[in-house]
Amino acid sequence: MKNLSNIDSLVEQIGNRIIQQHEEKPSDISYLELSYLFEQIDKKNKAIYVLQEGIQEHPTSISLHRALWSLYTKQNNQKEKIKHVPRVLKNCIQKKPIKFFERLQEVLLQNHQFELSLAITQMQLQKQPTDVVLLNKAIQRALSVTHYKEAIIYLETLKKETTDINQLVRINMKIGMVHMLNGEFAKGEKQFTYCMEKYGDLLPEIYNDGYEKLVIFNNGESSIEYYKSIHSTKRVVATFDSIDKTNKSKPFAFGILKKKSVDLISLRRRTVDNYHQDLSREEYYRTIEKLIPFYEKRFAYGTSLGGYCALYFGATIPECKILALAPRNSAHPNYGSKIRGNSKFTHSLSHPINTEIKPIICYDPKERIDQRYITKEIKKSYPNADFKHFYYAGHRVPLYLQQIGVLKDLVSRFLAEEPIPEYSSKLHNKSAEYHRILAIACKRHLKYKWALDLVNKSVELAPTYDRSLALRIEVLLNLKQYDECIEYAKEAIKLHPSLAKFYILLSDAYVAKGDIDLAIEVLESAKQSIKSKKIKNKLASLKEQMQLV
Template structure:
């Protein structure tokens, strides 16, 4: 369907005509307006269906007869006129289901008129109060707008009409969650208990990962997802996604936490370039405020951008224990990375000073971006924090901890309120990330042979790790060993054919060898497949240098 400016005007007229006037039976003008919308959107078949249906409802209307007759002629619909009267008479005796509201819904959804769409569903429900599909649509649409209290009567009606046991299980679980978000904990417990007693065998079959999900906040860019365990628990973990995650995947630490007997309240983002500047501390806590009193134990956990938010937003939760790893917001104008140039930073530059909590903060004191931020800002804002240092873990602290076999233990100890020990430093021998990060430090100080040895050791521990593969190539280039660099880059491209980084490194090696023509060919070939901005910029740079 074409989304034209004029059709948007028609959609607004339809909203006013049908929804605001609460037409549960469309009048002739509404039929004509909807037909005009579809005709202007070049959906002739739908326009014709609407006009034919209008005559089914108003067979004596000469206006409708004239409009449909003209429509057939205008669009060269063969046999339209000759079959017009017989079809009209037939439909009087053989009425088909009304499609007006279904086609009108498409108009509103196409034009992003979601509130109007919901209002239309409610009007339609007046004439079909027991239609199951319609009730499901109303619930789904209402939950999108976080109209939780409003959905409860619809859930109750559906429970009486639904016959399928699996659907009933999901209805009871979802209704229990809606009651929780609304602060009705006794009613919520009734729904969960009923599920556990009546459908004990079905629950694990339906919920393979043990969670039902409900979105409890959405401003279009940031959202909060509530994951309720099918098993009773009075613990929740507020999780915050890292820099490489969006709402299309599972929340941060999902695989680890789903085995820990906890519910999840997860802050998500729609796009990778959203640094949650669209959500304030007040917005966040207001969205979860009614849920919080249900739980006896409350935790917040995140790394990188998520570590920043575990502190900044998680500290709004009363009596909340916080585990933050390498906290950093890349958009911070002082302590951020390159993203700070392109994004407005709307949060306070410093976190509020909080002397009441003892967050656990794990970081690498050698990391040149994290270290100044933590020492100058985070330690000032959280003076009673417990700061756990892991030399040469780099910014990806959870990766390092997982490689030395400590991550799961640390999270488990944290969730059980037990102190995190100091780990034997010799464990770093197991970590590819440790060797890569130490290699980066050596390269930075021009200790290139050490850097190469460390990159090779990192690759031995994690043969496909792209960052270690890139480090080895970069060190070889610095050493002037371009043939080896080309060999290892070719190998890396076989492993990671969609990473532009390796094609750029390959081009650099050819330039280093004095063969810019070969470098351009490599990049032009890669650009046909990858469509990379960085590759295009490099090609332009090489052409200028010719």
């Protein structure tokens, strides 16, 4: 049953039967099927929640009780068995809201069953046609399957149910945006003109950043957001988030781009361990295909994972100028990170060869993984690319560029389609990252005193930068200056009390001094407030070491 095609088939079967039987309240069979589905995809806790809710709604269903009892047995969970009868009685008296449809929608979206997801939402709307929450979900799901006219109908219904002036403005802006997505540019611009004329004084107050946002695609993990400027523009930038960003924050480079009179199309992700393997190039472009012709100037921009995506997805946009900084996808089986090596990689191992575009690719040739990936893959896929070298910038190229004071200039020149200059090497002295990366290179070649001088300069330039603080302690350990290690580690813990690496480095210093007991004490204390596998593993290793002594 764990075969992907079988899972897809089961998801479709559940959704279709619910629609055919018009289950406004899920039947016990539906609960059993959804629970079984979660069990097959190794989400047993969700399978249990589904069954618990099912029993709340169908307390006399022997099948549901048997299935839940079986799951408890598989998990060897005696406590839950004991709680079972009291929980059933309590839930029958104090019923909780049904979350069945939310959980079903989660599975439908992740399996790209967008039409079925919309159909179930439509079924729910038949009973509650003015429910604001359902209307908003219907809008999102209609957009995900490019049913733009249907999305506008839902927006118009939502508008009738809204009395708040700010919400009315936002809904009117979104109606214009959906027209744009459908290629109806005259209607879209007419709607924006209406908003400007009727609500002109309110727009700057409602939109502090100058943008209305609309989620135009969402499969539960990856999403695409359309940001429409309240000011007229014929330029659009497709942005792609870096490895540490999720959709809880603003899109990549939002602070710079919002001042550049551009609209944005931003690929986002729900969690930091999503590498957009759930999204194809075809799905990405299908979402924006009708919108793109409106824009006279088109750009794509990203760094690291975002740099990879700017090339992989951005290259689908006709006549698009691309700026990719240190492009790399950590899930790639050949050029990814060992930590993330188990992530499933569904994209092509090599980007399609594209001789039509001339992307600008900025990277550090001294960064081993980036250099190997760009030399063996990217240069072959984009033979006309313009490669800009920033030696000892490391993988975090935007940080380096920001520190030397040229990031805004580089982005401005890119958007103005001006050549990117060779920036003065004297600017290196301003960058903490440059000194840190160079210190790492010296440490690798056992030049510890040089490394210490360089990392001290890095800390001087950025006194709270955790990576430089950690590197300084590591170099001092190599130099056997343990007292200084301990002093600096304690200072770093005060600055970054939630970072496990400084507790581990402090314990390493104590071990190097021959005081394993104190090292264990440090880690035991840290374990109370920090959830870290590294701390647990280190602690276990030290305790094992103590037993061998």
